[in-house]
Amino acid sequence: MCYAIPARIIKAQGDSGLVDYGGVRRKANLSLLENARVGAYVLVHAGFAIEFIDKEKAKESIRTLEEGAAKSEKSGR
Amino acid sequence: MEMKDVVRLADGSGGREMLELIKSFGFSNRGEWKNYDNDSATLDLGDKRHLVFTTDSFIVSPSFFPGGDVGHIAACGTINDLSVLGARPLGLSVGLVIEEGFPKDDLDSIISSINKVSLQTKVPVVTGDTKVMERGKVDGIMINVSGVGIADELLTKSVKAGDVVIVSGGLGEHAVAVLSKRFDYETDIVSDSKPLIEEINAVRKLILVARDITRGGIAAVLNELCERHGIGMVLNEESIPAEPQVRNVAEMLGIDLYELASEGRFVCIAPKKNATEVESLLQQFNKQARIIGEVTDSKSVVVKTIIGSRLLPMPTGRIVPRIC
Amino acid sequence: MTEIEQHLRRIHEAAAEIKRSITIMEICGGHTNVIMKHGLRGILPRNVRLVSGPGCPVCVSPQHDLDCMIELATSGIPVATYGDMIRVRGSRCSLEDAKSRGAAVHEVYSAEEVVELRKKLPNIVFFGVGFETTAPMTAFLLERRVPVYSVHRLIPACMKSLCNGAIKIDGFINPGHVSAIIGAKAYREIKMPQVIAGFTAERVVRALSSLVEMIRDGGTTVVNAYPEAVQEHGNTKAQMALEKHFYAADSEWRGLGTIKSSGLEVREEALNAKILHGDLLNEVQSNERTDCRCGDVLKGLIEPSECRLYGKPCTPSMPQGACMVSAEGSCGIAYKYGDERRR
Numbered sequence: 001m002c003y004a005i006p007a008r009i010i011k012a013q014g015d016s017g018l019v020d021y022g023g024v025r026r027k028a029n030l031s032l033l034e035n036a037r038v039g040a041y042v043l044v045h046a047g048f049a050i051e052f053i054d055k056e057k058a059k060e061s062i063r064t065l066e067e068g069a070a071k072s073e074k075s076g077r
Numbered sequence: 078m079e080m081k082d083v084v085r086l087a088d089g090s091g092g093r094e095m096l097e098l099i100k101s102f103g104f105s106n107r108g109e110w111k112n113y114d115n116d117s118a119t120l121d122l123g124d125k126r127h128l129v130f131t132t133d134s135f136i137v138s139p140s141f142f143p144g145g146d147v148g149h150i151a152a153c154g155t156i157n158d159l160s161v162l163g164a165r166p167l168g169l170s171v172g173l174v175i176e177e178g179f180p181k182d183d184l185d186s187i188i189s190s191i192n193k194v195s196l197q198t199k200v201p202v203v204t205g206d207t208k209v210m211e212r213g214k215v216d217g218i219m220i221n222v223s224g225v226g227i228a229d230e231l232l233t234k235s236v237k238a239g240d241v242v243i244v245s246g247g248l249g250e251h252a253v254a255v256l257s258k259r260f261d262y263e264t265d266i267v268s269d270s271k272p273l274i275e276e277i278n279a280v281r282k283l284i285l286v287a288r289d290i291t292r293g294g295i296a297a298v299l300n301e302l303c304e305r306h307g308i309g310m311v312l313n314e315e316s317i318p319a320e321p322q323v324r325n326v327a328e329m330l331g332i333d334l335y336e337l338a339s340e341g342r343f344v345c346i347a348p349k350k351n352a353t354e355v356e357s358l359l360q361q362f363n364k365q366a367r368i369i370g371e372v373t374d375s376k377s378v379v380v381k382t383i384i385g386s387r388l389l390p391m392p393t394g395r396i397v398p399r400i401c
Numbered sequence: 402m403t404e405i406e407q408h409l410r411r412i413h414e415a416a417a418e419i420k421r422s423i424t425i426m427e428i429c430g431g432h433t434n435v436i437m438k439h440g441l442r443g444i445l446p447r448n449v450r451l452v453s454g455p456g457c458p459v460c461v462s463p464q465h466d467l468d469c470m471i472e473l474a475t476s477g478i479p480v481a482t483y484g485d486m487i488r489v490r491g492s493r494c495s496l497e498d499a500k501s502r503g504a505a506v507h508e509v510y511s512a513e514e515v516v517e518l519r520k521k522l523p524n525i526v527f528f529g530v531g532f533e534t535t536a537p538m539t540a541f542l543l544e545r546r547v548p549v550y551s552v553h554r555l556i557p558a559c560m561k562s563l564c565n566g567a568i569k570i571d572g573f574i575n576p577g578h579v580s581a582i583i584g585a586k587a588y589r590e591i592k593m594p595q596v597i598a599g600f601t602a603e604r605v606v607r608a609l610s611s612l613v614e615m616i617r618d619g620g621t622t623v624v625n626a627y628p629e630a631v632q633e634h635g636n637t638k639a640q641m642a643l644e645k646h647f648y649a650a651d652s653e654w655r656g657l658g659t660i661k662s663s664g665l666e667v668r669e670e671a672l673n674a675k676i677l678h679g680d681l682l683n684e685v686q687s688n689e690r691t692d693c694r695c696g697d698v699l700k701g702l703i704e705p706s707e708c709r710l711y712g713k714p715c716t717p718s719m720p721q722g723a724c725m726v727s728a729e730g731s732c733g734i735a736y737k738y739g740d741e742r743r744r
Contacts (some may be wrong), residue, residue: 003331003431004534004578006630021329022348026262029513032639033535043581043630044329047485047511048538051581051636057629083501092720218433219412229485260510330510377739384405384602 004045006053009038050070079398088321117158118280119231121243131155132223140183141329143254144267147220148190150251150340153236154291155222156198157273158163159184161287161343164226164231166198166274171205172221177212187218200224200273232277234285236306240372241352243284244344245276246363249323249337259331264322271341276362283358289343293392296335298344299378302389314382318365335380336392346372405603408610409444415613416446421451422568425609426701428556428575429456430729437738439602449613452701453734454567455559456576458531459485460699461654462552463544465687467491470528470550471499472685473678479505480550481515482528483535489726490686511674512538515547526674529553529665533643534578536665540642543672550666550674557587558663566592568701572612574598576603577627582609584635588623599627655723656696662729695722698731705732712736 007019007028015031019042029048030036044050088098109119110130117131135151152169158168171191175184195202202370254379257264277287286306288298297318303309320336327334342363352368357368373379378389402410414424427433429676433453436442442451455461468491474480480496482651487497488510507518512527512601519525529539529551536553543549563570572594580587580597588595594615598608608626615624615659625631643665652664667673673684693715694708715721717733724730 001152002582003328005325005328021325024264024325024329026260026329029511029541031541032636032642034638043578046538047535048541050534050578050639051630051632052627057436072417074544083498085497085501095717366719382602383403384409384606385443387438387440388737390737390739 004043004050006041007044007049009036009040009042009049012036012038012045017049079106089292093393096353096391111190119162119163119228121148125230127227127228128162129185129228129231130161130223131158132221133158133226134219134221135221136216138216139255139258140187141232142268143257144250145254145270145340146187146190146220148187150193150268150270151195151220151222153270153272153340154192155224156194156200157289157341157343159224159226160272160274160277161289162226162228163231163277163281163287165317166224166226166230167229168201169195169222169224171202172207172223173207174215174219174221175207175209176215176217176389177209186220187220190395191220194272198274200385215250232284232287233282236308236346237374238372239349239373240285240309240346241270241349241355241368242299242312242344242346242370242372243352243355243359243366243368244290244295244318244342245359245366246318246339246342247365248290248317248319248322248332248339248342249327250320251340252294252332252337253323253326255338256291256330258325262326262329264326265324266320266326269339269341273341273343276359277343279357279358279362280345280347284347284353287343287345290339290391292338294336294338295335295344295391296378296389302344302346303376303378307376308369309373310378311373311375312370312378312380314380316367316369318367318369320365333392335389407605408606411610412449412606412613413446415610415617416449419448419499419613419617421448423571423613424452424505425449425572425574425612425616426452426454426563426570426575427456427605428454429579430458430460430727430731430734431576431578431604432456432574432598433731433734434729435600435602435605436736440738441602441605445609447677452570453698454563454573454701455654455699456532456556457699457724457727457731458535458552458554458727459489460695460723460730461500461554461657462486462489462723463653463655464491465685466550466552467496467685468493468686469682470526471496471504472681473508473526473550473674474499474504475502476681477505478678478681479507479518479522479525480528481507481509481518481525483530484508485675485727485729486530488720489723490720493688494727506526512542513540516545520549524547524548525679526550530575530596532579533582534555534576536647537582537639539637540614540639540646543646543667543669544642548672549667550672551647551665553665554649555649555663557583557652558649558660559657560588560591560658560659562663563700564591566700570701572596572616572659574608576611576701577604577625577630580585580625580627580631580635580723582636582639584640585590585625585631585633587635588739591623592621595623597623597625597627597631599630623643632730654699656699658696670711690721692730693722695724695730695732698724705735708732733743 012019041053120128254268591668647665649662720726724732
């Protein structure tokens with residue numbers, strides 16, 4: 001729920017951060033995350049970073065679902 | 078006081094509410110003038126030529142934004158309203174309502190922008206009016222620019238199913254530039270405000286109608302065209318041109334890309350046989366000019382997406398960025 | 402074949418094996434928006450029905466609470482809230498209407514702006530609207546001692562209530578960003594097929610294929626199809642902030658009635674605007690339109706077009722109920738994008 005878009009932290013000073021969404025730079029409050037560092041990808045909602053985005057998992061999530069589907073087929077129903 | 082008894086912000090947003098408000102004014106006694114979508118009016122001079130008359134008022138906050146200022150968009154806006162009807166602009170009037178305390182330097186910059194456009198397009202500012210209001214009674218500066226022009230042939234030919242819809246460049250750049258201060262973000266996007274005289278001249282003989290894209294974005298202008306001509310359209314979502322940063326801002330703010338305003342872009346409808354040529358000619362001015370769809374008999378604007386299709390209705394309400 | 406086409410094919414194959422009609426509810430307005438924007442309903446198998454749930458916080462915020470905020474504003478107490486809420490009509494008018502008549506209503510994009518506003522307006526009250534994604538920002542304000550009128554609501558509690566509700570739901574598409582905060586763990590006690598999904602067309606179709614296959618196989622688990630942003634335990638720092646400043650209370654959802662432990666109430670009385678301004682607010686009278694069927698739409702009982710008011714007079718320009726005003730309300734979305742199945 002709620003519009004939140006992925007952005008990369010390009011500056012972080014305490015709870016104040018600057019994030020970049022594909023060229024759009026805006027400040028973001030980092031106080032809801034621990035160890036939010038420059039270079040990390042985060043989900044930003046209403047000006048606050050709410051969670052880290054794991055780039056590896058982004059690729060993995062596709063594979064997991066494919067595997068899950070394969071399992072269902074094998075087990076029969 | 079009932080809600081209906083006061084004017085609301087939505088009434089000026091360029092969407093359905095504004096059309097309804099204007100209809101309620103009832104300016105119906107036009108004599109021999111014809112009115113086009115409440116933007117411009119034309120008078121048949123009897124020898125196939127038409128006098129075209131248009132007006133527009135601009136209150137933009139902030140007055141200065143990446144790529145321009147309110148003077149620039151005011152001058153271009155009116156010149157473009159004349160050009161899209163096929164008229165050669167002859168002269169402009171500039172009416173100013175300025176807030177007491179408005180910095181003189183800012184005023185000079187804005188006037189200088191208007192002059193710059195005037196010189197660039199060779200359209201003189203021939204008359205005007207200036208008023209100063211007490212501090213707080215107007216927000217900075219309000220500019221009204223009216224203009225007259227002559228069209229040897231009005232660009233108001235009839236359109237039919239199968240004709241092609243073309244946009245002259247990427248969407249939403251003006252909106253993204255202007256909103257940047259309010260929503261506190263930075264991009265490389267600057268306002269696309271510019272005079273469209275040359276572009277329209279380049280394709281004028283090949284197209285049937287043209288309209289500039291302003292408030293309400295492409296959603297507003299295409300729905301207006303459909304209503305005026307009794308047609309529908311189907312657009313190909315993947316063909317809609319917009320800079321990635323524009324798309325990202327739209328997503329960040331939860332605003333529909335199709336409703337973002339431009340100031341130096343127009344849509345036109347051309348017969349199928351001319352479509353590719355029009356697209357190429359326009360690409361010489363802006364690489365993102367693109368064929369985006371075609372006219373249908375359906376009476377509504379439909380967008381074909383990567384999965385299915387949906388309606389693109391007339392925008393309503395003020396642009397309220399969404400977060401939830 | 403594109404990825405989307407592959408997943409669509411899987412949905413059709415699994416649905417054919419299920420044979421009976423199934424109903425899947427997407428809880429979240431953001432998902433409804435993606436689904437409608439891409440015309441997804443129109444290309445699903447005939448026996449897979451997608452219904453929109455009450456995941457539009459603006460739509461489910463009780464009208465009385467909105468009336469109270471308007472009362473504060475018109476009584477000279479500055480109020481701030483997100484843009485979504487500004488145009489929703491209460492019993493008499495909206496916050497925007499009140500603003501056009503001079504009330505001190507401030508629209509903010511981020512809660513941080515309220516901290517700035519408070520420098521000039523020391524008694525400003527924040528109207529906390531939204532689900533678990535947005536409540537942590539309100540907690541941020543409470544930490545800084547800004548009084549809050551909270552209508553925050555909790556998704557899992559609502560889902561539990563829907564499981565025993567008027568329509569039979571076979572599976573849920575869970576909201577991706579609420580889940581980023583509360584974690585996949587928050588749904589595990591709900592014994593229903595669920596898939597947590599992100600917000601692109603690809604992610605939603607992917608999630609749907611996984612869900613339809615799970616329903617076919619008789620599974621009742623929570624699949625996290627958005628692991629790049631959602632962890633099992635969620636964002637614990639945000640959860641702790643919520644725990645510090647709020648407690649879960651039985652709360653009213655507009656159109657749905659009261660749901661147990663489904664809302665967040667401000668713990669500290671001195672910061673709870675409902676108590677702080679109690680004298681003023683106790684006088685507020687509200688009256689709801691009885692012919693508005695937002696509640697039934699929110700529960701998935703009817704489609705927007707089945708409400709007698711839909712389209713006439715209820716339109717986005719003259720909304721009669723919250724579902725039409727909010728850009729994520731089912732009626733507003735249906736009106737805007739058109740329902741493919743009906744064309």
